[in-house]
Amino acid sequence: MPRTPITLIKPAPVAVYVCLAVFLVSGCMTPPPKAPENVCGIFDEKRSWYRAAQRARDRWKTPVGITMSFIYQESGFRANSRPERERLLGVIPWKRKSSAKGYAQAIDATWKKYVKDAGDWFPDRTNFEDAVDFVGWYNYQSQRNLGISRTDAKSLYLAYHEGWRGYRNRTYEKKPWLIEAAGRVEKRARRYQTQYLKCKNRLRRWYDFLLG
Secondary structure, eight states: OOOOOOOOOOOOOHHHHHHHHHHHHHHHSOOOOSOTTOHHHHHHHOHHHHHHHHHHHHHHOOOHHHHHHHHHHHHTTOTTOOOOEEEETTTEEEEESOOOBTTTTBOHHHHHHHHHHTOOSSOOTTSHHHHHHHHHHHHHHHHHHHOOOTTOHHHHHHHHHHHHHHHHTTGGGGOHHHHHHHHHHHHHHHHHHHHHHHHHHHHOOTTHHHHO
């Protein structure tokens, strides 16, 4: 009696595994909040973000409204946010415009400085707790190095975007689009802070300290 031939299953192309890995990683990313214009709605939806913002406020003395406004402006609360790629010959995707990454759009060099100076174990720019702490740290350094008030959201954002040296050299004066963006950050920071002050007592729970 003839044997039934054995059909060998060919392994899937490498591209299939790459696509699957990207899909799985993307699925694990925390989605942006449903109501990004209302900081109370953000914290109601994402309790861990509320605790992280509180810890950053206590550690770096930067108002919650300002840190949250920075993250809104930088990434729209998207964990895997990256700058767009440049186009080679106007068509072919090429390198990215900078190494900025994550919620806070921290660049490689500044992130390394933060990790060395104040970072926790294995910090990650796509982790909200690490990102909000980074923003608090950066603004604290801007206060110390540049004498900017901790409540001056517009100046803090200009320093955040241009770097401490760029801020001293007033490079932002040649960038009207950046000054306009800093104005939006300031306006949203005020609105967030007003919202936060109205709901912070409701959000606070006695067992929050157990969750870290």
